[in-house]
Amino acid sequence: MPPSAVYKTNGLQHEFTTDVPRDELTTEGKTTGPSEFVMSKGATDRDKPSEAKDSAMGLLRCQVTRLQDDINEFLTRRMQQEASNKGDGSSKEQEAEELEKQLLDGADED
Amino acid sequence: MTAKRQKMSFSCILDIGVPFETEKQATIAKRTLEQDPILKPDDLVVRYEVNTSSLDMHFEAISDRVLRVAVSSVLESLKTVIEVIDEFE
Numbered sequence: 668m669p670p671s672a673v674y675k676t677n678g679l680q681h682e683f684t685t686d687v688p689r690d691e692l693t694t695e696g697k698t699t700g701p702s703e704f705v706m707s708k709g710a711t712d713r714d715k716p717s718e719a720k721d722s723a724m725g726l727l728r729c730q731v732t733r734l735q736d737d738i739n740e741f742l743t744r745r746m747q748q749e750a751s752n753k754g755d756g757s758s759k760e761q762e763a764e765e766l767e768k769q770l771l772d773g774a775d776e777d
Numbered sequence: 778m779t780a781k782r783q784k785m786s787f788s789c790i791l792d793i794g795v796p797f798e799t800e801k802q803a804t805i806a807k808r809t810l811e812q813d814p815i816l817k818p819d820d821l822v823v824r825y826e827v828n829t830s831s832l833d834m835h836f837e838a839i840s841d842r843v844l845r846v847a848v849s850s851v852l853e854s855l856k857t858v859i860e861v862i863d864e865f866e
Contacts, residue, residue, distance in 0.1 A: 672793040676841075699853065717860070723798055724863035728856050731795065735852040738791070742845035749841065770846065 669730050672738060683737050685730040692729035694719045698739035699732075702771040743767055787822060787837035789844045795832045795855065802866075803832040806858045810834075810851060821847050 672683040685692075694716040701710055716732075719725035746766065797803040807825045815821055821844075822837040834851065838844035 668794075668796050670793065670795045672791055675790045675792075676788050694856070699849070716856070720863055722863055724859050724866070727795070727797070728859045728863070731852055731856050731859065734793070735849060735856075738852075739845060739849055742841045742848075745841045746845070770849075 670727070670734050672734060674738070674741065681741060683734055683741070685733045685737075687730075687733060689726060689729075692719075692726070692733055694728055694732055696732045697736045698743075698767075698771070699735065700771070702768045704768060705772060739770075743770075785820075785839040787839060789836075789838045789841050791836045791844060791848055793834040793836075793848075793852075795834070797830045797832060800827060800830045802862055803827045803830050805862060806832050806855060809858050810854055813851075813854065817843075823847065823851065 669685040669687075671685065674681040674683070696716075700712050700714065706712065716728075719729050743766070750766075795803075795806070797806065804827050807827050811825050815823055820839045822835075824835040826833045826835070832855075836844055836848055836851075838847060
């Protein structure tokens, strides 16, 4: 059984699985590390994860990376929805992108 | 502040199960992760449990935002723990 997760809130339930072929998995997360914006400005990612070994723990690290990406993307979408429900609907995508950037590059609040 | 807390509830819940090869590995991960203090216990509850060789993590947060920050941070640490186990075993 690969790593999995279940999210629950006010009657809603969402399940996450990482039952994905090995060659589709990587240790490089889409939602972790410096944002594309920072990298495009010439930054070097000194915390870049090492490649996974060909071992059970190597596979587990890739699966956890996938799970982390899926959960991050799901929760970001929910935050985005909540923001657009509250606001007037204008430039919400921009705000969500800004929020994602803050989360990637380090927000101080949490 | 008290009024805010009364209004807020831990409405966002996430349960994660991570299967290790052995109970010892899962226990190492649990003991390592639980060293990190919860900085805002009013906003977030985190529990770790080992069931045979699985590390089960339970998160309860007052918002999706708090949940996202906490879960991503814990999973980031977990990846390091897994890498270290892989290197030393």
